Amino acid sequence: MSTSFEKTGPTTGRLEFTIDQETVKQGLDKTFKKVQKSLNIPGFRKGRVPRRIFNQMYGESALYEDTLNDLLPAAYSSAVKEAGIDPVAQPNIDIKSVEKGQDWELIAEVTLKPEVELGQYKDLEVVKQDRDVNDSDVEDALERRREGLAELVIKEDAAVEGDTVVMDFEGFKDGESFEGGKGENHSLVLGSNSFIPGFEDQLTGVKAGDEKEVTVTFPEEYHAEDLAGQKAVFKVKVHEVKAKELPELDDEFVKDLDEDVETVDELKAKIRKELEESKTTAADDARDDEAIRKAVNNAKIEEIPHEMAHEEVHRQMDMFLNNLKQQGISPEMYYQMTNSSEEDLHKQFEGEAEFNVRTNLVLETIVEAEGLKATDEDMEKEISDLAGQYNMPEDQVRSVLSPDLLNRDISLKKAIDVITSTSKETLEASEEADAE
Known part of the structure; x- marks a missing residue:
């Protein structure tokens, strides 16, 4: 087998290779044996037609296509190895x-x-991250917990922001009702911005029993094309106005809220600790993300092939849709719920796809430059962690993951650690903005 390779562009090349006569002969013999079983020619028993007769009737070239399809994968793989190249997509192959x-x-x-x-x-050098938790952070978190346990009580007074209005409504455009514009006994929290802009503002001041017409203009980017940018009038009938009633912040409330604490002060101390942990984690993640992004941007990379970016988009889409399936949501349900399509989801992931590819390329190069690889202890720990994460026996994890794949994943994690463990929080946010 002879092989030659010529680079034709930054990320393209021309690979010429041969399949030797003996391999071709063996391949043709194998193909004929497959074909022979189904041959039905008068004067010969089925499956007993001699090669000589087949060649006379059909020509040996009739075996070429199937033989080439059979021999090509191994021949191409050997040629790639001999040429020392690293293709990232299926090749376009022509017969010379x-x-x-x-x-x-x-x-x-x-x-x-x-x-x-x-x-x-x-x-x-990366931006200093804020890890401090102050008293107002604790008070805000405590207030959110009270809000979560608030009860809705009917009020006679006029609705204000934060109140819930229970209503019937029907929308009209040019005097005609439109699909999807009607609801009954719908609960709307004023200030939640869950309705068309301007709708909730006009319900401020309504009381139970009121009827009101609300005039709005649909956003230009509204998903229903026949309503986008159009004016509409909603006829609203208010059934009830409800206000939030927050529980008293005392030791009794605290005991009901969290069985591990008995006083308000103990709860505040626990909240502070939780906030400090979460803020530290978020700060560490932000620091690491910035360091990785800088390392990637500092590298010089030839153009990213479309095939690599396209593959990354579909990898991200598959991960996203698989996560939805685990929650019982099919792709069709998701597209219907979000009024989107597979094409929309593809575009959503296109933005970061090229950067993700660049990141992987940089990490792989760092692995080579630093001579990083997984030790036996690393492999065992990774298997143990995965088994715990997915609630699977370790032997089952070993059976589905190849050592090469494990080694690659662990080595890439080590490359990330090389970047992040040496980064230093020395810059102020204003300095980073000026640098950009």
């Missing part, structure tokens, strides 16, 4: 020559992984 008694000659147009020139990825 398939002559009887000669090596078969093939040409593959391949898409290659871009070359990466690393920039600075250690000791990166």
